[in-house]
Amino acid sequence: MRSRWVILSWALALGAGLPLLGVWLAGKPVAAYLEFPPTTQVVAHEPFSWPVFIGLAVVIAGMLAPFVMCMRRASSLAAGSTADPNHAARLALRERCASLGRFPWWGWLALFWTMGWWFLAWTRFEWMHPLQAHTFAPLWLGYIVLVNGMTCRRTGHCMLLHRPRYFLSLFPLSAAFWWFFEYLNRFVQNWHYAGGGELTEWEYLVRATLPFATVLPTVLGTAECLTASPRCSAGLDRFVTIEFKNRMTWGWVLLISSAIGLVGLGLWPDYLFSLVWVAPLLLITSLQLIRDEPTIFSETVYGDWRTLSTAALAALICGCFWEMWNFYSLARWEYAVPFVQGFKLFEMPLLGYAGYLPFGLECLAVADLCLSRKFSGGVAYYRAVEGATDLAQRKPTVAER
Secondary structure (H helix, E strand, O other): HHHHHHHHHHHHHHHHHHHHHHHHOOOOOHHHHHHHOOOOOOOOOOOOOHHHHHHHHHHHHHHHHHHHHHHHHHHHOOOOOOOOHHHHHHHHHHHHHHHHOOOOOHHHHHHHHHHHHHHHOOOOHHHHHHHHHOOOOHOOOOOHHHHHHHHHHHHOOOHHOOOOOOOHHHHHHHHHHHHHHHHHHHHHEEEEEEOOOEEEEEEEEHHHHEEEEEOHHHHHHHHHHHHOOHHHOOHHHHHHOOOOOOOOHHHHHHHHHHHHHHHHHHOOOHHHHHHOOOOHHHHHHHHHOOOOOOOOOOOHHHOOOHHHHHHHHHHHHHHHHHHHHHOOOOOOOEEOOOOOOOOEOEEEHHHHHHHHHHHHHHHHEEEEEEEOOOOOHHHHHHHHHHOOOOOHHHOOOOOOO
């Protein structure tokens, strides 16, 4: 436990201090980056650039292609084949779903609640005016309960019912987690909020913290739901193996790289803005390697990428809902991303959705670091079922241990 707090303390200190160091080295006014609520525009963004857009699109596609091809190949081989290693897992899960009965009543209640708040968020009734800017939190609370209901329907378990302390702990952790990203955004100013009116410091703090508290329960709840469907990570249990043979050396390499990148946020925000979504994960992972602690990548030593892939996919799914529900809401966020601002889907530039993939890994890493994570009825159940087939013949994963 002490080692975890050391890692967290160093990650926060470096993440908060190094961008300010970059601002100071650039000769910019530090006070403008610490303004609260943030109102001053301190970054002048570069215009859209076709070469940068195409280059980034090629890089993103190249990184995702091996995963997509592996999953498609596994799905093709699995279609109707009883020789498929995951066939027994799918059959067991299907039988379990059939035996569990109907969708839980509170899941239906969450569905109607979510639909109702979605309707209210996108409409403008006069009687709704006092609450019109506050639809985000209740809308996402409904979503959180809904995905837990879906998980419970498929597996008989969910964190809402069977790990309530863990579930409730995610909310305050989530608020602090997203406030850190809000801080990093000061240095790149890729998004800002509109439609909320003029707010005092305390009003801004309260009105922002409540929605921020839903981020981790949303992403991790969706990830738990996805693990109940083996198709979402088909073939990724025997993917590329990654092993940090010299953990200390790799830890320092990653730490120095992420530190340089964070300093660069204050110096060249338009060129290093994507590090907002990568540097925190690198910081946590590097410090865990240095202190010889397990990381979220530990399972990849056996070629098992399922937990990582479901976390990344969960964040992307949540991101699509975030952007869609944000589009017609009164209090919403808008983007200003250098070089790739064109071709928007809702308010988000199209390539910006790729940022949700590492963000999902960061959600997983922070939950692992700060809380004792073990998906109930998702990863745990799927691993147990699969263990009756292929997993019994290889080394156990970190999740199984």
